[in-house]
Amino acid sequence: RKEVEQDPGPFNVPEGATVAFNCTYSNSASQSFFWYRQDCRKEPKLLMSVYSSGNEDGRFTAQLNRASQYISLLIRDSKLSDSATYLCVVIRSSASKIIFGSGTRLSIRP
Amino acid sequence: DAGVIQSPRHEVTEMGQEVTLRCKPISGHNSLFWYRQTMMRGLELLIYFNNNVPIDDSGMPEDRFSAKMPNASFSTLKIQPSEPRDSAVYFCASSPPGRDYEQYFGPGTRLTVT
Numbered sequence: 613r614k615e616v617e618q619d620p621g622p623f624n625v626p627e628g629a630t631v632a633f634n635c636t637y638s639n640s641a642s643q644s645f646f647w648y649r650q651d652c653r654k655e656p657k658l659l660m661s662v663y664s665s666g667n668e669d670g671r672f673t674a675q676l677n678r679a680s681q682y683i684s685l686l687i688r689d690s691k692l693s694d695s696a697t698y699l700c701v702v703i704r705s706s707a708s709k710i711i712f713g714s715g716t717r718l719s720i721r722p
Numbered sequence: 723d724a725g726v727i728q729s730p731r732h733e734v735t736e737m738g739q740e741v742t743l744r745c746k747p748i749s750g751h752n753s754l755f756w757y758r759q760t761m762m763r764g765l766e767l768l769i770y771f772n773n774n775v776p777i778d779d780s781g782m783p784e785d786r787f788s789a790k791m792p793n794a795s796f797s798t799l800k801i802q803p804s805e806p807r808d809s810a811v812y813f814c815a816s817s818p819p820g821r822d823y824e825q826y827f828g829p830g831t832r833l834t835v836t
Contacts, residue, residue: 658826661823710770710822
């Protein structure tokens, strides 16, 4: 079993819809969590951090559930430009481990 | 400002040949990461350096892979000998001091080994 798992998708939703996806992690010692975005044939880029209290940035909301060991990303009022692959990242600083999930592919249709 | 620079952008080589990938991190960043991405395995961390010192190389697949960072502005990833299963996109990323999570990726090198 992978230490960080994501539903690969694709999630295909209409423009304007709200979409959410999760990322689960298996090591309870994981300390920091982030979402990256990767456009087709491009490099990943940091999207946002994930805090226990939740983190909102415009239409994007990230949350962490330590008890159930998952993080989530919610996108409201989705735009065509949101089409991308979303990668979750889990960091265990104590072990110097940085682990990327395999990504969830999101496709927004007009 | 220049981002992370990688060269070459594309490399096609024959099995058994040596391949060297190059990376110039963003000036002032003190951590550097090498990743490999394939459809089957996703994005895998191969090795990362902090202040030019390798911190975690547990992701390096085997002895055919080696990485060096002789100074703060340059790193290489070498594959010798290369095999078809090494075909992938190799990304280099760098991050500012104290913020290893804030990684800035280069455009990647697309490697094809025939």
